[in-house]
Amino acid sequence: MELCFDDRLYEWEQNYFLNHYVQGLLGKDPASAGLEGTHEALKTLRDHLASLPRGLVHRDFQSQNVLIREGSAWLIDYQGVRPGLAEYDLASLLLDPYVELSENEREALLTWYAQHTGRDLGELRQTYQLCAAQRLMQAIGAYANLSRNLGKPHFEQHIPVALDRLRDICDSHPLLAPVAALTRLNGAH
16 A cells, blocks of 8 residues: 555545445445445545645554643544645544534534635635544444454444444545445445
């Protein structure tokens, strides 16, 4: 695997989701004829994300990897740091299945981030949504793998929240509409 987020890493994350969640947990064939549009959308997603300029990202920037001690924030579990999209880390934190943020809180934080980085909120939101879908698929694949194959069944409890968030993101972005079908497969949590 390459050290930066490129089309191959995005494809690996998507396949992780397809193999461990769709096939492994749901028992559905991810190559089934009814999902051609989904596979095309996944390819378009990874090609688009890989075409964007990268900066340094944590890659697992979720609540459990941010520790607050004596008024300072400390990042842990950073062995996955690599060139990627800041919106991927932003989506990891704001849509973290371990934490409940309201839509208003997410929107306020996204707006704050745009203002403090000098980014256009509309452009930021577009890339954030695409990164959110990518990150949530990776997380769902990880939860399915951890619970099914690695003897950690408690991770399965996070799948429904992650699926709901993935479905919401997919329903709000035209490119991702076919991906929403993966969240509505028979047996989906």
